[in-house]
Amino acid sequence: MQSAKIVVKNLYKVFGGKSSDVMRMLKSGAHKDEIFKQTGSVVGVNDVSFSVQEGEIFVLMGLSGSGKSTLIRLINRLMDPTDGQIILDGQDITKFNYKQLVELRRRDMSMVFQSFALMPHRSVLDNAAFGLEIAGVDRKTREARGMEVLEQVGLAPFAHKYPHELSGGMQQRVGLVRALAVNPSLMLMDEAFSALDPLKRSEMQDILLKLQREQRRTIFFVSHDLEEALRIGTRIAIMEGGRLVQVGTPQEIIENPADDYVRNFFKSVDTSRYLQAKDLIEVNHAPHAGRPGLHVPPSCSLPDVLQQLLGQTEPLQVRDDQGQCLGLITPSSVLSKISQHRLQSTATH
Amino acid sequence: MADISTQDMLPIGDWVNKIIHFMLDHNAGAFDAIGNTIDWFATMVEFLLLGIPPLVMGAIFACVGFWRLGWKFALFVCAALGLIWATGFWGQTIATLALTLSATCVSLLLGVPVGIWCARNKLVGMLVRPVLDFMQTMPAFVYLIPAAMFFGLGRVPGILATVVFAVPPAVRLTSLGIRMVNKEQVEAGHAFGCTSWQLLFKVQLPIALPSIMAGVNQTIMMALSMVIIASMVGAGGLGNDVLASIQRLDVGLGFESGLAVVLLAIILDRITESFGHTPTTRAAEQGS
Numbered sequence: 001m002q003s004a005k006i007v008v009k010n011l012y013k014v015f016g017g018k019s020s021d022v023m024r025m026l027k028s029g030a031h032k033d034e035i036f037k038q039t040g041s042v043v044g045v046n047d048v049s050f051s052v053q054e055g056e057i058f059v060l061m062g063l064s065g066s067g068k069s070t071l072i073r074l075i076n077r078l079m080d081p082t083d084g085q086i087i088l089d090g091q092d093i094t095k096f097n098y099k100q101l102v103e104l105r106r107r108d109m110s111m112v113f114q115s116f117a118l119m120p121h122r123s124v125l126d127n128a129a130f131g132l133e134i135a136g137v138d139r140k141t142r143e144a145r146g147m148e149v150l151e152q153v154g155l156a157p158f159a160h161k162y163p164h165e166l167s168g169g170m171q172q173r174v175g176l177v178r179a180l181a182v183n184p185s186l187m188l189m190d191e192a193f194s195a196l197d198p199l200k201r202s203e204m205q206d207i208l209l210k211l212q213r214e215q216r217r218t219i220f221f222v223s224h225d226l227e228e229a230l231r232i233g234t235r236i237a238i239m240e241g242g243r244l245v246q247v248g249t250p251q252e253i254i255e256n257p258a259d260d261y262v263r264n265f266f267k268s269v270d271t272s273r274y275l276q277a278k279d280l281i282e283v284n285h286a287p288h289a290g291r292p293g294l295h296v297p298p299s300c301s302l303p304d305v306l307q308q309l310l311g312q313t314e315p316l317q318v319r320d321d322q323g324q325c326l327g328l329i330t331p332s333s334v335l336s337k338i339s340q341h342r343l344q345s346t347a348t349h
Numbered sequence: 350m351a352d353i354s355t356q357d358m359l360p361i362g363d364w365v366n367k368i369i370h371f372m373l374d375h376n377a378g379a380f381d382a383i384g385n386t387i388d389w390f391a392t393m394v395e396f397l398l399l400g401i402p403p404l405v406m407g408a409i410f411a412c413v414g415f416w417r418l419g420w421k422f423a424l425f426v427c428a429a430l431g432l433i434w435a436t437g438f439w440g441q442t443i444a445t446l447a448l449t450l451s452a453t454c455v456s457l458l459l460g461v462p463v464g465i466w467c468a469r470n471k472l473v474g475m476l477v478r479p480v481l482d483f484m485q486t487m488p489a490f491v492y493l494i495p496a497a498m499f500f501g502l503g504r505v506p507g508i509l510a511t512v513v514f515a516v517p518p519a520v521r522l523t524s525l526g527i528r529m530v531n532k533e534q535v536e537a538g539h540a541f542g543c544t545s546w547q548l549l550f551k552v553q554l555p556i557a558l559p560s561i562m563a564g565v566n567q568t569i570m571m572a573l574s575m576v577i578i579a580s581m582v583g584a585g586g587l588g589n590d591v592l593a594s595i596q597r598l599d600v601g602l603g604f605e606s607g608l609a610v611v612l613l614a615i616i617l618d619r620i621t622e623s624f625g626h627t628p629t630t631r632a633a634e635q636g637s
């Protein structure tokens with residue numbers, strides 16, 4: 001059983017005054033547009049509840065202005081919530097005082113920013129060691145640690161350069177190193193790769209996944225790019241107008257989008273690429289146990305399934321960890337699933 | 350028809366006079382203490398600068414010029430200082446330099462902290478702004494007189510009047526520099542657990558440094574121009590010669606002393622300006 005790293009309960013953030021009036025209106029069901037018209041206050045986050053499991057990459061998606069940056073900043077208290085609870089490792093951090101907060105940010109969490117937000121007057125190494133310096137770690141230790149993490153992302157040769165001498169992708173690698181150097185148990189990333197071109201972006205995603213394989217951390221990742229979310233996300237949450245509309249694994253969201261807003265995200269994405277063996281099972285065939293033959297795990301990707309299926313006459317079995325057969329994959333079941341997804345993504349154009 | 354313009358409907362002038370006299374009568378001790386401190390400081394600075402032989406002083410300026418701006422500027426520095434020396438204004442120029450530096454030190458000591466305060470507190474910023482406008486646009490002669498009333502004639506009222514004139518750019522550009530720090534850079538500071546002081550000294554001030562240095566540059570230039578005017582209350586330096594040339598209608602003297610002011614101004618301006626452009630900030634300004 002996995003344990004929850006973050007539990008968020010009924011979280012609200014209201015910008016502008018009259019927050020108690022606004023809260024009353026929200027709780028009696030008023031819409032945020034109505035509230036803005038009457039009070040001039042903006043509801044940034046509206047009754048959001050979810051939990052993030054230890055060690056997962058939790059991706060928060062949504063259109064611009066849906067409240068993603070606000071939500072991520074509530075989690076490290078760069079903004080103070082208007083109402084609700086944020087429970088991190090069992091402690092409600094909305095009740096923390098200034099001193100506890102500084103301590104928490106130094107010890108448990110770090111952040112990567114869309115604009116990189118490096119310090120231009122500091123060398124790459126001094127940027128990498130920034131968090132440790134703030135926490136009062138001595139120069140030798142923090143520089144050793146900074147170098148170690150710079151090496152992990154291939155930036156060691158640039159340690160004594162300045163940020164403006166590096167390309168955007170390299171600058172964000174420094175941003176990532178700065179966040180990793182403090183060895184946080186939680187990393188917050190606000191559109192961390194959005195400012196990069198597509199090639200650099202996928203390179204950064206690879207680096208992140210590689211680092212995650214080496215040492216598992218909990219990552220709260222904000223993105224507006226569905227491809228990115230599907231690629232790196234253990235689970236995805238979708239936000240609209242300050243509310244969460246759906247939370248689930250990539251497959252769950254592809255298979256069962258909650259509404260048109262969610263469906264619209266898939267418009268330009270060929271979702272068939274993200275199908276897994278368990279999504280391809282022939283519904284008309286009853287699974288029969290104990291037969292020999294080729295088998296794949298439920299999370300096997302579509303290309304791998306196709307490779308296995310090629311030149312086979314027998315259907316492919318999907319077996320779970322215990323060897324239990326969950327169902328069969330046939331060429332026709334694969335084809336019908338793929339065409340279904342293609343139709344879905346072109347129909348919404 | 351009654352002459353309205355001479356009729357004082359709102360006697361602000363009277364009030365100001367009363368306030369000044371009240372302060373003179375009741376706070377003389379405080380003014381003496383401030384005056385003595387500043388006088389001591391300015392005397393020290395002038396004593397030190399005059400103690401350096403002209404050749405050594407010239408070499409120091411030329412070296413700094415070479416370091417910051419290259420050999421062409423170093424050459425210009427040598428020529429300019431040589432000219433000042435040859436026209437016989439060396440001592441006066443150094444006295445003016447000493448006054449300018451003293452006034453600049455006091456201005457920065459006041460201006461930078463106030464600028465930081467303005468950037469961090471909206472209300473303070475709002476209140477300070479009109480005061481700065483007042484200080485900068487009020488004709489300089491107007492506050493030379495009360496300064497002389499409080500502190501007598503000499504260097505002290507000259508320096509204080511100069512400070513009034515030279516503080517605003519230090520405040521403004523410090524405040525601007527801090528407010529211009531990117532929002533995410535400030536957030537990064539907070540996100541990694543900066544305390545308020547750490548944020549100021551490790552994030553805001555270093556990133557604002559080019560702007561603050563521009564403020565220092567402007568403060569020095571304004572101080573230099575005001576120090577000349579301050580000779581009217583007996584501050585000394587090149588201003589005395591400028592004043593004498595006006596009184597005697599001696600155009601030649603006026604030109605020579607004025608030229609010394611201009612050359613000193615160019616040297617100070619270029620050197621202090623160069624400190625606003627370190628290699629890292631220059632590239633950042635070009636938007637790398």
Ligand SMILES: Nc1ncnc2c1ncn2[C@@H]1O[C@H](COP(=O)(O)OP(=O)(O)O)[C@@H](O)[C@H]1O
Nearest residue numbers: 015042044062063064065066067068069070071
């Ligand atoms: N400091 C603020 N003051 C007032 N409104 C804000 C503030 N920050 C964000 N908002 C508003 O809150 C909403 C959500 O913004 P944001 O969290 O930045 O969205 P996203 O990151 O998803 O683009 C927007 O309508 C935005 O205008």
Ligand SMILES: [Mg+2]
Nearest residue numbers: 068069070191
């Ligand atoms: Mg955002």
